[in-house]
Amino acid sequence: MAALVVFSSPLLRLRALLQRCWGRLERGLLPGFSGPQSLPWGPALAVQAPAFLPELVEDTSQSNEVPSFLDSILWMAAPKKRRTIEVNRCRRRNPSKLIKVKRNIDVCPECGHLKQKHVLCGYCYAKVKAETRQIRLEMHKKEGGPFNAPTVETVVLYDGEQPTEKDEGKRIIERARKRPSWFIQN
Amino acid sequence: RLLASGSVFPLSCIHTSTPLEKLGKWEKKNRIVYPPQLPGEPRRPAEIYHCRREIKYSKDKMWYLAKLIKGMSIDQALAQLEFNDKKGAKVIKEVLLEAQEMAVRNHNVEFKSNLYIAESLTGRGQYVKQIRYHGKGMFGIMKIVRCHYFVKLVEGPPPPPEPLKTGFDQAKEYVQQLRNRTITHTL
Numbered sequence: 001m002a003a004l005v006v007f008s009s010p011l012l013r014l015r016a017l018l019q020r021c022w023g024r025l026e027r028g029l030l031p032g033f034s035g036p037q038s039l040p041w042g043p044a045l046a047v048q049a050p051a052f053l054p055e056l057v058e059d060t061s062q063s064n065e066v067p068s069f070l071d072s073i074l075w076m077a078a079p080k081k082r083r084t085i086e087v088n089r090c091r092r093r094n095p096s097k098l099i100k101v102k103r104n105i106d107v108c109p110e111c112g113h114l115k116q117k118h119v120l121c122g123y124c125y126a127k128v129k130a131e132t133r134q135i136r137l138e139m140h141k142k143e144g145g146p147f148n149a150p151t152v153e154t155v156v157l158y159d160g161e162q163p164t165e166k167d168e169g170k171r172i173i174e175r176a177r178k179r180p181s182w183f184i185q186n
Numbered sequence: 187r188l189l190a191s192g193s194v195f196p197l198s199c200i201h202t203s204t205p206l207e208k209l210g211k212w213e214k215k216n217r218i219v220y221p222p223q224l225p226g227e228p229r230r231p232a233e234i235y236h237c238r239r240e241i242k243y244s245k246d247k248m249w250y251l252a253k254l255i256k257g258m259s260i261d262q263a264l265a266q267l268e269f270n271d272k273k274g275a276k277v278i279k280e281v282l283l284e285a286q287e288m289a290v291r292n293h294n295v296e297f298k299s300n301l302y303i304a305e306s307l308t309g310r311g312q313y314v315k316q317i318r319y320h321g322k323g324m325f326g327i328m329k330i331v332r333c334h335y336f337v338k339l340v341e342g343p344p345p346p347p348e349p350l351k352t353g354f355d356q357a358k359e360y361v362q363q364l365r366n367r368t369i370t371h372t373l
Contacts (some may be wrong), residue, residue, distance in 0.1 A: 092246070099254045105265045114265050 110182070124182075131180060138173050161185070212237045212336050216293075232293050232341040233304070236285035237334060241277050245308045245333035248274045252306040252335065259344045260286060260301045278306075278335060285339050295341050302344035309334040 091097075105114055108121035115121040135156055143149065153170040157163065158179035163172055166186070179185065215235040223230060241248070251274050255263035264282060267275040282303075289295040311332030318328040 093253075097250075099250050099270065101254070102266060102269055105269060114268055116269055 127180075128182070131183070135173060135175060138175065142171070142173065156183075210237070210239070232289065232295050234285055234289045234293050234295070234301075234339040235336070236281060236288060236339070237336040238277065238281050239334045240311045240332045241274070241335060242330075243274045243277065243333055244331050245310050247272065248278075248308040248333050248335060251275055251278055252308050255303050256306050257344060257347065258303055259299070260303065260339065261299055263303055274335075278337075281335055281337060282339075285337055289339060289341075300341055300343070301339045302342065303337060304340040305336070305338040307336040309336065 102116075104117045106117055107113070108115045108124060111121060111123045111127075113121060113123040139154070150171050154173060155163065155167045155170045156173045156175060158175050158177060161179070163170075212235055215233075220230065251267070251270065251272060254266060254270075255278070258266070260282060264279060267279045267282070286298050286301065289301060290298050295301065311334055313332065314330040316328045316330060318326045320326060
């Protein structure tokens with residue numbers, strides 16, 4: 001399983017890195033704790049007077065190493081304990097997370113379907129959209145190609161309607177059906 | 187409906203009810219038949235159980251919609267679901283309309299608006315695990331989550347909502363519980 005092998009080696013690298021970081025920390029922290037006392041290892045015990053020298057040497061050697069970015073892993077936020085199902089339920093079922101009941105729903109007077117007060121009725125809009133699409137198809141057929149829109153106005157006439165004197169110079173689009181009740185003729 | 191196996195005609199021995207899928211408990215609840223009511227008893231309101239299985243949605247997300255419509259009349263529930271943007275709202279709306287249709291056709295409900303939602307629950311469906319590939323050769327295990335939705339419609343107007351419990355009521359209950367304590371095996 002190639003995926004598993006590759007997955008474990010970053011883990012090993014991480015563990016090695018953590019061990020190195022922890023070692024560095026121990027060496028860095030212990031001088032801080034012992035302070036004026038002598039260090040537990042080697043030359044500091046034998047000679048009391050220059051007890052500061054090994055510390056200084058240690059410190060300078062410490063300060064040469066710049067703490068790398070990956071050291072900050074040990075100070076990352078992590079959950080301490082598993083969140084119980086009771087706590088989880090309190091959070092998930094809090095009234096702020098529940099869906100609010102909408103009070104702005106009315107009945108459309110035209111078609112009788114439901115609509116929101118500040119929004120157009122979905123059914124009526126779909127109806128008008130379908131009819132508009134048919135009219136535009138007729139217009140495309142008349143124009144024949146792109147960029148052929150005329151400079152004059154357009155008038156839509158349904159079955160059994162004749163153009164009036166007002167529609168003199170306008171482009172006429174014929175639709176082969178009865179005029180819908182919502183499309184008022186001027 | 188299951189045919190009696192001891193039928194007379196040899197041709198009608200074909201089992202008309204083949205178990206296509208194993209019926210769940212919720213589907214079987216529609217089959218209970220009560221004995222006829224006595225003349226003096228109040229009318230038992232009709233109960234209609236309906237469900238939809240293996241909906242491609244999360245049961246936790248579906249639960250919010252189920253909680254929204256619990257206790258509402260069916261018209262109000264349909265109105266709320268129509269203007270809700272969640273994916274589960276469309277599914278629940280279909281389920282409610284199916285249940286309403288079933289109620290009028292099979293369960294002798296007179297007015298299709300005279301129904302309210304007594305119970306609405308969600309359940310966990312069958313999950314499928316898949317691998318989701320991340321960068322650097324890492325992978326995660328993805329769960330394809332499905333849920334069931336159950337609804338029980340009851341005939342009649344919706345019951346009035348219960349008044350919220352005040353702190354005073356809770357305190358009274360607590361004191362009453364303390365007073366009800368007895369020491370066993372004594373005078």
